[in-house]
Amino acid sequence: MALVAGQARAPSRALGRADLHASVSDPVLDTMNFLNEITHRYPEAISFAPGRPYDGFFDTEQVFTHLRRYLEHLAGNGHTDAGIRDAIFQYGPTSGRIRDLVADSLAKDEGIDVPPESIVITVGAQEAMLLTLRALIAGPQDVLLVSSPCYVGITGAARLLDAEVGAVDEEEDGFACAALEAALARERARGRRPRAFYVIPDHANPSGTTMSLEQRHALLDLADREGFLVLEDSPYRLVSPGRQLPTLKALDRTGRVVHLGSFSKTLFPGARVGFVVADQPVADGRGGAGLLADELTKIKSMVTVNTSPLSQAVVGGMLLAAGGRTRELNAAAAAYYEQAMRGTLRALDGCFTEAERAALGVRWNRPSGGFFLAMRVPFHAGNAALARSAEHFGVIWTPMSYFYPLGGGDRALRLSISYLSDTEITEGAARLARFIRAEAKEGRAAC
Amino acid sequence: MALVAGQARAPSRALGRADLHASVSDPVLDTMNFLNEITHRYPEAISFAPGRPYDGFFDTEQVFTHLRRYLEHLAGNGHTDAGIRDAIFQYGPTSGRIRDLVADSLAKDEGIDVPPESIVITVGAQEAMLLTLRALIAGPQDVLLVSSPCYVGITGAARLLDAEVGAVDEEEDGFACAALEAALARERARGRRPRAFYVIPDHANPSGTTMSLEQRHALLDLADREGFLVLEDSPYRLVSPGRQLPTLKALDRTGRVVHLGSFSKTLFPGARVGFVVADQPVADGRGGAGLLADELTKIKSMVTVNTSPLSQAVVGGMLLAAGGRTRELNAAAAAYYEQAMRGTLRALDGCFTEAERAALGVRWNRPSGGFFLAMRVPFHAGNAALARSAEHFGVIWTPMSYFYPLGGGDRALRLSISYLSDTEITEGAARLARFIRAEAKEGRAAC
Known part of the structure; x- marks a missing residue:
């Protein structure tokens, strides 16, 4: 083997994980793997872990219908057969083919009025997060602020880009x-430039909390005053019951909000179609200006080139079928999730008396929608506790600590209600209660 | 406006491109934009620029047939209706659903025998490049080597990750x-760790060159000796005429080659389905080992979560229809491109006598397949020349300088033959010859 002068050490034939980018050694990935293993090892356990949407309303044949509808839409809009072939077969525009349909839907569903040119169609909201972070995090001085606990998709994307x-x-x-203001001051004092704050304002993953209207206005005022952007991610709004508060983007008068969009809960995850609304002007330094969406499009050309025109066609067909009103399309789904959330809360209420809750130190919140609720428990709810819960009590949940980017959440867990039947909810809550009582009795403070 | 202590300057409401990540200011993007603008401004010009596949063999209705075939395949393999619905509707496994079909196809088409577990299905080869680079570029000491000129997708992905x-x-x-050996020594002398060398061994984009069998063996020996990986990208092989030399991956005995796969030329670009073969063992530092594919899967979970199961289903249906033999599926396409390449060479031969070529200093290579050929010209073939060519001569081409990551290629251009009719080729070559003679006569050494 030739040892070349100047190299730090002999080239190694075998790869070690330590030689790879740190993102692959992120402890969150190991913990997620652990959760998957536990789920696999105890198939009979009732799982409050997965955040996937319920698919009982979906019929595979619909894919053909929706695709056909989009092709007819193209034909009706003057596309020749060759033009339609091109629209499905070829590379498409990097910013997407169905921006007009998404803009129409945003106006009807959410009162978000933006031109199609401010939208980039992405491979799910995950790619939208990556593109937006990449644009905004220009160097080591730039920092992303996130609520803690926080959805792991955004912190994962940050890790991939070595973003603070x-x-x-x-x-x-x-x-x-106040916590955000304190964080801004803290980061600036360290010489950092806070570029954006990521938040799920409605029925958050993982905490299930929703921002009040006052908080929304306060956040927008702060963003405007302090010159950072708000990355709004809100995938659960349109599958939640009743009237929702306005999105941050709908309230945004000064262009501070970048809205990250997902169709995974409202249409179907298998399309892998999401989007980002980025209507902020960006000066090019030569007297011209485009939109932030144009800059995100450039980045997308280096990530996925474009979102599958085939997937966009099926999503486009679904939007056309609904006349753009995905909220109406999801009335049955919203009622389904509402029943599951209420059923879970009712079951938990039935498992613990008020007195027992107080004595044990167990409590949970009461989200008005979404897929998740948060529960505080009187013991360390980490992987070891999860393994005992699955093995001895037949119930699985997600340790809340997975969602704390800088640590915390050791005595809390996340319960997801989106993929369980009424019977499973009742039985699952009873098993969870038995597990919690057993842990409390053992007095497991930390393990 | 509150000025917070410690901040470098007052927060700005307006975004400037200089405040965004440097990748959005990459000059390659501006030049590509310029090319697009020129193409748009002169719609009557004959364009040797686009590298898109010919779509005349494609029928939109096939999408329905292929999707149906894949669903029947699932049913035949014991999937229930609910299982099929899940396979199309839901999030899928991050590493992909059709790894077995791709592995089968690689064995039949390319003699690449790898287990499905070593494959990750990606959103086109572009995402495969990004994932692989992200895994291998662990820090500022790591460097990617690329041939120069080079496909812009890989250098774009490197820029996105701030990779040297x-x-x-x-x-x-x-x-x-020898040039690669010199580059390795140069980088090591600078204290850098060369992690990988990216190459298109067959009918390269942009140069049209093909590595000999001897060169392939020499490269693999060097990689093994020096401890770097070879990133092999070879999208044009199966749409090129005749028997191709073995891929680097088929010759790889020591696990040095990561094979980047695309279906954009062999099936259709609109699927946005590609893959990466990464069968290298990776030690986890705790006595265990997985494959590099597992590490790439982790990274993919932070980029796109998974490749659209819907797109994978259509690609899966196409692979099933062809019995995995995409080479046979592309016999007509390969003949089509072969005729276009031969026609272009014949037309150029007819435009310039041997004597005129020598007098002017014009020459071009004679690729045996692929979409591209490279032409040397006696003048600076940059954007200004391109604008004159389009406006006054009605012919468009790509400046070769776009493909030189560290500069160069000023007196060369790339001609693509994939999307032109025989008539356009003949007329386009004649226009190109008139343009070249005019430029040479003007004696434009640099502009």
Whole structure:
């Protein structure tokens, strides 16, 4: 083997994980793997872990119908057969083919009025997060702020880009503007430039909390005053019951909000179609200006080139079928999830008397929608506890600590209600209660 | 406006491109935009620029047939209706659903025998490049080597990750092992760790060159000796005429080759389905070992979560229809491109006598397949020349300088033959010849 002068050490034939980018050694990935293993090892356990949407309303044949509808839409809009072939077969525009349909839907569903040119169609909201972070995190001085606990998709994308993350502690009822102000000051004092704050304002993953209207206005005022962007991610709104508060983007008067969009809960995850609304002007330094969406499009050309025109066609067909009103399309789904959430809360209420809750130190929140609720427990709810819960009690949940980017959440867990039947909810809550009582009795403070 | 202590400057409401990540200011993007603008401004010009596949063999209705075939395949393999619905509707496994079909196809088409577990299905080869680079570029000491000229997708992905790129100069007939050895020594002398060398061994984009069998063996020996990986990208092989030389991966006995796969030329670009073969063992530092594919899967979970199961289903249906033999599926396409390449060479031969070529200093290579050929010209073939060519001569081409990551290629251009009719080729070559003669006469050395 030739040893070349100047190299730090002999080239190794075998790869070690330590030689790879740190993102592959992220402890969150190991913990997620652990959760998957546990789920696989105890198939009979009732699982409050997965955040996937319920698919009982979906019929595979619909894919053919939706695709056909989109092709007819193209034909009706003057596309020749060759033009339609091109639209499905070829590379498409990097920013997407169905931006007009998404803009129409955003206006009807959410009162978000933006031109199609401000939208980039992405491979799910995950790619939208990656593109937005890449654009905004220009160097080591730039920092992303996230609520803590936080959805792992955004912190994972940050890790991939070696982007610094600052945590904004949530109160038990969710976002607190004072905590964000403190985080901004702290990061600036360290010489950092806070570029954006990521938040799920409605029925958050993992905490289930929703920002009040006052908090929304306060956040927008702060963003405007302090010159950072708000990355709004809100995939559960349109599958939640009743009237929702306005999105941050709908309230945004000064262009501070980048809205990350997902169709995974409202249409179907298998399309892998999401989007980002980025209507902020960007000066090019030569007297011209485009939109932030144009810059995200450039980045997308280096990530996925474009979102599958085939997937976009099926999503486009679904939007056309619904006349753009995905909220109406999801009325049955919203009622289904509402029943599951209410059933879970009712079952938990039935498992623990008020007195026992107080004595044990167990409590949970009461989300008005979404897929998740958060539960505080009187013991360390980590992987060891999860393994005992699955093995001895037949119930699985997600340790809340997975969602704390800088640590925390050791005595809390996340329960997801989106994929369980009424019977499973009742039985699962009873098993969870038995597990919690057993742990409390053992007095497991830390393990 | 509150000015917070410690901040470098007042927060700005307006975004400037200089505040965004440097990748959005990459000059390659501006030049590509310029090319697009020129193409748009002169719609009557004959364009040798686009590298898109010919779509005349494609029928939109086939999408329905292929999707149906894949669903029947699932049913035949014991999937229930609910299982099929899950396979199309839901999030899928991050590493992909059709790894077994791709592995089967690689064995039949390319003699690449790898287990499905070593494959990750990606959103086109572009995502495969990003994942692989992200895994291998662990820090600022790591460097990617690329041939120069080089496909812009890989250098774009490197820029997105702030990864250092080292250029390996190609000879006129392509890859030179000595140049790579020199680049390795140069980078190591600078304290850098060369992690990988990216190359298109067959009918390269942009140069049209093909590595000989001897060069392939020499490259693999060097990689093994020096401890770097070879990133093999070879999208044009199966749409090129005749028997191709073995892929680097088929010759790889020591696990040095990561094979980047695309279906954009062999099936259809609109699926946005590609893959990466990464069968290298990776030690986890705790006595265990997985495959590099597992590490790439982790990274993919932070980029796109998974490749659209719907797109994978259509690609899966196409692979099933062809019995995995995409080479046979592409016999007509390969003949089509072969005729276009031969026609282009014949037309160019007819435009310039041997004597005129020598007098002017014009020459071009004679690729045996693929979409591209490279032409040397006696003047600066940059954007200004391109604008004159489009406006006054009605012919468009790609400046070769776009493909030189560290500069160069000023007196060369790339001609693509994949999307032109015989008539357009003949007329396009004649226009190109008139343009070249005019430029040479003007004596434009640099502009």
